[in-house]
Amino acid sequence: MMSRLAVRALALMACLVLATCSVAGQQPMPSTLEDAACDVSSTLLFDGTAANRSISEQVDLGPRLPGSNASLALRTIMLEAAEANGWTAETQVHERHGMNLTNVILTLNGSAATPRTAVVLSAHYDSRNIADQDLNASNRSLPVPGANDGASGTAVLLQFISIAPQLNLEHDLVLFFNDAEDQNQNYTEGAEAWADNLTDEDVERIESFLLLDMVGDADLHLHNIEPGNQTLKQRLLALGAALGMVADQTDCAGELGEDIMRYNVTTAVIDDHIHPHALGIPSVNLMDPVYGESKSGTFGSYWHTMEDTPDKVSAESLERVGRLVEVALRTGALLDVDPQEQPEPNDPGSTATDVETSSAPSRNSGLLALGLVGLLLILGLIGTAEWYLKRS
Ligand SMILES: [Zn+2]
Numbered sequence: 001m002m003s004r005l006a007v008r009a010l011a012l013m014a015c016l017v018l019a020t021c022s023v024a025g026q027q028p029m030p031s032t033l034e035d036a037a038c039d040v041s042s043t044l045l046f047d048g049t050a051a052n053r054s055i056s057e058q059v060d061l062g063p064r065l066p067g068s069n070a071s072l073a074l075r076t077i078m079l080e081a082a083e084a085n086g087w088t089a090e091t092q093v094h095e096r097h098g099m100n101l102t103n104v105i106l107t108l109n110g111s112a113a114t115p116r117t118a119v120v121l122s123a124h125y126d127s128r129n130i131a132d133q134d135l136n137a138s139n140r141s142l143p144v145p146g147a148n149d150g151a152s153g154t155a156v157l158l159q160f161i162s163i164a165p166q167l168n169l170e171h172d173l174v175l176f177f178n179d180a181e182d183q184n185q186n187y188t189e190g191a192e193a194w195a196d197n198l199t200d201e202d203v204e205r206i207e208s209f210l211l212l213d214m215v216g217d218a219d220l221h222l223h224n225i226e227p228g229n230q231t232l233k234q235r236l237l238a239l240g241a242a243l244g245m246v247a248d249q250t251d252c253a254g255e256l257g258e259d260i261m262r263y264n265v266t267t268a269v270i271d272d273h274i275h276p277h278a279l280g281i282p283s284v285n286l287m288d289p290v291y292g293e294s295k296s297g298t299f300g301s302y303w304h305t306m307e308d309t310p311d312k313v314s315a316e317s318l319e320r321v322g323r324l325v326e327v328a329l330r331t332g333a334l335l336d337v338d339p340q341e342q343p344e345p346n347d348p349g350s351t352a353t354d355v356e357t358s359s360a361p362s363r364n365s366g367l368l369a370l371g372l373v374g375l376l377l378i379l380g381l382i383g384t385a386e387w388y389l390k391r392s
Pocket residue numbers: 001002128149182304
């Protein structure tokens with residue numbers, strides 16, 4: 001994902017005045033979903049230690065740059081596991097900005113009769129080609145190790161290749177390993193190419209899109225990432241509370257949770273999920289946007305540096321996130337999502353903020369909201385202009 005200071009002030013202003021900034025943390029918790037989570041919480045399969053091994057394996061391959069041998073080797077790992085576990089595999093090659101990127105789309109058919117719906121889990125499997133945030137100037141032309149930024153989401157998805165067939169899901173499950181998320185000043189290229197090629201029928205049958213990016217940070221704090229579907233966030237927060245991932249909330253065992261899902265803090269991020277979101281598919285990004293020390297205008301002091309190494313990632317964090325996703329699948333939390341808060345199709349302007357923003361008090365005044373619609377429109381237009389200017 002990318003981060004830019006230029007729209008920081010706009011994002012902060014929008015966040016301070018919009019009730020949606022902390023909406024995910026303000027909703028009543030759907031107790032039935034929490035109960036469903038507790039019913040399966042003692043039989044979860046996701047193994048953080050195995051996921052953590054994958055981090056080192058991926059980093060040991062070398063930089064997973066689009067078109068590289070390391071990228072090919074990682075795809076071979078995906079495809080061999082997919083074949084061994086009964087998935088249908090498809091690779092899609094696109095040429096963008098002089099790169100040949102390769103998306104990998106694995107589908108596990110659900111048990112329901114056709115027509116079937118689908119849930120998409122996605123992560124970028126490329127690693128960034130330049131450590132342009134590194135404090136050491138001589139490192140800035142080197143490719144990052146990508147232990148968290150790249151390998152973490154990929155490690156979680158890789159494990160679902162073997163876990164998902166045991167879950168007896170009725171719907172199809174798609175694991176979308178996207179390429180070229182993070183190359184030079186070109187971001188989310190693989191996800192955009194995938195979204196561009198979806199038919200209306202495809203869009204219609206995708207119930208939800210769940211992105212995992214930078215989920216392995218040993219000091220894990222998942223933020224409320226905007227844009228994102230509020231219903232999905234609310235459900236994930238309820239499931240996370242059941243799994244002990246929300247401070248001041250009791251988990252299934254009656255213990256107080258840890259401060260992991262910090263959904264009272266909103267961070268706006270342009271990432272792969274913006275493309276399905278713009279198509280009206282309920283989409284959400286699970287991400288910890290502070291990797292290392294908090295550093296203004298960035299996603300933390302390790303982000304896009306040579307410090308993004310396996311020792312900064314932990315099995316515990318990967319297990320937290322992997323199990324949250326597993327519970328979401330097993331409880332049906334990713335199905336039948338109200339898309340009411342989706343933007344108009346092809347309107348990325350409403351998603352065009354990508355910098356860290358602060359948490360803000362929720363304000364529910366209808367009058368205030370009405371009065372702010374005009375301001376929002378203006379901010380959206382400015383944001384759109386910024387977004388396109390910076391991308392071009
Ligand atoms: Zn990145």
